[in-house]
Amino acid sequence: MFPPRETSSSPLRTPNGRHSMSNLPDFPLSLALYNVLPVALTGLALWFLTRYVAQQDPADRGLALLGAGLILAGGLAKVSWKLIVATTGTDLVWLAAALFPLMAPGFALLAVALWGAVRGQRGRPVSAGLWRVALAVVALAFAAAALRYWVLAIPRGWFLPLLVLASLGNLAASLLLIRAAVSLRRWGTALLFAVNLLMIFALQPIAMMNPKTLAMHWTEQTLTALGTACFALAAYRLWRLTSRERSAARPGPA
Helix, strand or coil: CCCCCCCCCCEEECCCCCEEECCCCCCCHHHHHHCHHHHHHHHHHHHHHHHHHHHHCHHHHHHHHHHHHHHHHHHHHHHHHHHHHHHHCCCCHHHHHCHHHHHHHHHHHHHHHHHHHHHHHCCCCCCCCHHHHHHHHHHHHHHHHHHHHHHCCCCCCCHHHHHHHHHHHHHHHHHHHHHHHHHCCCHHHHHHHHHHHHHHHHHHHHHHCCCCCHHHHHHHHHHHHHHHHHHHHHHHHHHHHHHHHHHHHCCCCC
């Protein structure tokens, strides 16, 4: 899963009134297109995870679908912004800022749905009201964001609560998936989920570096693509394994 983070590649206005990526004289279209790969891989992983949730905890399939849709929408918004900047020099600030308002609730909803699915996989009872817990957590984070931004007038005060929600949701989802793989004794799948999680932590120092060279941007995106590739493969393996186990456990015709 691509890590929820904000990089230093924010647009700056140039003397001719157009925009270019900070720290880069010319943000290349090739790099903007390369950004599509992690989002596509994440979308593939989310597809398998929603099917996994539907198998193990059908009641929370809608929760997983909504969460996955929000995560993917956030990634597509950021990729679209980068492509527009690279091709036209136009900075659509609202499009860049949409990342965390979309991804934060998405990760929270997905994590709660996965919690129910992992319990279902282990044969444990699942609460029918998980969606209430998810919505309460999301509402609390957005209330904190609104309070900091509109009441306390903190510049970009909305950002921190949503960053915390996205990070915790991503971490919880990753740990739950590792646990699901370990409980099935699929160590390779657990390792793939763990590699993605480690890549998320490894990318944080790079994301905070300023200024960044073009080579650093390529390195950052390559590591992100590697992590999401591991995540997509692990999600597929988990879904395939649990599908086979459910099929094998189904009684045959008399």
